Amino acid sequence: MAMLHIVNKSPFEKVSFRSCLNHAKAGDSILMIEDAAVGAIDGTSFSEKLKAAMADKTVYVLGGDLAARGLSEDRMIDGIKSVDYAGFVDLTVENETTQSWL
Numbered sequence: 392m393a394m395l396h397i398v399n400k401s402p403f404e405k406v407s408f409r410s411c412l413n414h415a416k417a418g419d420s421i422l423m424i425e426d427a428a429v430g431a432i433d434g435t436s437f438s439e440k441l442k443a444a445m446a447d448k449t450v451y452v453l454g455g456d457l458a459a460r461g462l463s464e465d466r467m468i469d470g471i472k473s474v475d476y477a478g479f480v481d482l483t484v485e486n487e488t489t490q491s492w493l
Contacts, residue, residue, distance in 0.1 A: 393418050395486035399425040399493065402437040407492040412440060414490075417447035422474070422482055428456040433468045445470050453479060 396415050402408035408423075408430055415421060421444070423430050430437055431452040441450065445468075454473040457464065464473050474482065483489055 392488065393420065393486045395419070395482050395489045396421045397489060397491045398423050398427040398430070399491070401426040402430040402441075403435075408437075409440070411490075411492040412444045415444065415448055420449045420451065420482060420486055422479065423450070423452040424456050424479075425453075426456075426460075428452050428460055429462065431457060431467045431471050432462060433466060438468055442468060442470075451478070451482065 394416070396411045396419060398408050398411050398421065400407045404426070408427055411421060430441060432438065444450070450471045451474050452467065452471055454464065454475055457467075457473065467473070
């Protein structure tokens, strides 16, 4: 049963993103929205943990939230997919369940 994990807190301020990575199973998807979008940036203290999780999970970031924080997609970790709001809706439809990490 594939699950979409939606994370909205920065991995540098809250533990919810790390908890998500510890609970997400192979085949699940992770979507970074709001302040969690900063976790998509390569070269940070968090990026290696996220890269390891990407071995068996698909990771997305809401492109508008990344841009709203002054970050460009060319700074993202390779393999993270940027989606717009329509893509967000598609992810909720494609996955059997969703889990929001607050």
